[in-house]
Amino acid sequence: MGTANKLAPLGFGFMRLPLKDENDPASIDIEKTCELVDVFMDAGFTYFDSARGYHAGKSEWALKKALVERYPREAFTIATKLPAWLAENAEHARAMFDKSLRECGVAYFDYYLLHNLGESLTQCFEDFGLWEFCAQMKAEGKIRKFGFSIHDNAEELERVLDAHPEVDFVQLQINYVDWESDIIQSRRCYEVCQARGLPVVIMEPVKGGTLVKLPDAVADVLRTAEPGAPLASWALRFAGSLPNVIAVLSGMNTPEMVAENAAIMRDCPPLTDEERQVIDRAREVLAGLPGVPCTDCRYCMKGCPEGVHINTIMQSLNIYDQMGDAHRAQENYNWNAGDGKASACIQCGACEAVCPQHIEIVSQLERAADLFE
Ligand code: SF4
Ligand code: SF4
Structure with missing residues (x-):
């Protein structure tokens, strides 16, 4: 110790x-x-x-x-x-x-x-x-x-x-x-x-x-x-x-x-x-900077019925918000969201119940869908 x-x-x-x-x-x-x-x-x-x-x-x-x-x-x-x-x-x-x-x-x-x-x-x-x-x-x-x-x-x-x-x-x-x-x-x-x-x-x-x-x-x-x-x-x-x-x-x-x-x-x-x-x-x-406090732990993704790539979507949002880099955020999204896009979310709430960072995942996904799709 x-x-x-x-x-x-x-x-x-x-x-x-x-x-x-x-x-x-x-x-x-x-x-x-x-x-x-x-x-x-x-x-x-x-x-x-x-x-x-x-x-x-x-x-x-x-x-x-x-x-x-x-x-x-x-x-x-x-x-x-x-x-x-x-x-x-x-x-x-x-x-x-x-x-x-x-x-x-x-x-x-x-x-x-x-x-x-x-x-x-x-x-x-x-x-x-x-x-x-x-x-x-x-x-x-x-x-x-x-x-x-x-x-x-x-x-x-x-x-x-x-x-x-x-x-x-x-x-x-x-x-x-x-x-x-x-x-x-x-x-x-x-x-x-x-x-x-x-x-x-x-x-x-x-x-x-x-x-x-x-x-x-x-x-x-x-x-x-x-x-x-x-x-x-x-x-x-x-x-x-x-x-x-x-x-x-x-x-x-x-x-x-x-x-x-x-x-x-x-x-x-x-x-x-x-x-x-x-x-x-x-x-x-x-x-003082905006951002999503996601730690990439992926607990949220185990129970997602739609296979939404929540962690990488949060990452894209942070590149957009914190680094102010819309181009790289879009690239990150295109590359990583794959078949688990934000718009696939059916808002069941299972992910929010287990997120250790208590992130309002559903509303963040809505924002990501608006920004990147
Ligand atoms: S609210 Fe959306 S992202 Fe979260 S577990 Fe349900 S379908 Fe997946
Ligand atoms: S559970 Fe929360 S902190 Fe962990 S990857 Fe999902 S959104 Fe990020």
Whole structure:
């Protein structure tokens, strides 16, 4: 964990791995993934974060191939997650645990999480008895630390923790843009965990990559303050400077990205007060620009009956709004929306119910259809 003069460790999120076919999330390039794992391990980091659902169900398998079969078990820690909302019944949900053990090729998980609580999703974990089930797996030594990830506000987090004080840690979305957000409430959620002495794993420190592709007006604030510092370092250091953090996760897909992030987290000091003020300024400038806070997590797309390419459509809107580049936005739309155009939306609302960023997807799709079709 981070200390007063050291950042928290970097964690390797196995959700944006290099692919053989860009259109097929299951086509993970294992050879390239091995290379990334080696760069990460050589830098002295050991935390890997997967989930049953990542990469169309292939992320855990990739973990086995690129890590478990190549390093001694005690050299790394593995976290993976149980998506009860994908299960048909309790038996099916519980069977996911054994399946994950098999797919990862391990006898126990260092960290095991109930995946993506919040809003309507929390109840199915109760209905399927998964809290009790995981407590039992922990007692049997198959789980070392048990926790959950959540995309909801501090009130819902309090509610879950009141009902389940037995957890060892919580995984939260934290980055400098969402820190003071009324919707995501990163700061308040973090404070809830701190008040209960619960360590935190941080996800989305770079907000799905958006904090390294900042609009010029925002990037200028950071570049002027520290010329030469990569934009990623502001985002990672913000997350890594918080006390009581187990790992700051990053979904990395090139050796250069792993090396850069690892160097930041290994060698850079925590933020100074002056640097925090720079980040406050950058956040203010960003808040003044229009845009859709989509992190490209794609949860919305799993249940869309029309196969609308929601994530890429939100991206096109952001290119249009934030970069002011109508041509590139249209190109992005033409290239990526394919057979899942915004106009195909039947306004059923399924996507809005699961979007962790609480985006009004339906009205944004209407706007996209007007702009790009
Ligand atoms: S509201 Fe539209 S985009 Fe959302 S799930 Fe329904 S059809 Fe898909
Ligand atoms: S619209 Fe929401 S659920 Fe869909 S990809 Fe963006 S952030 Fe994720």
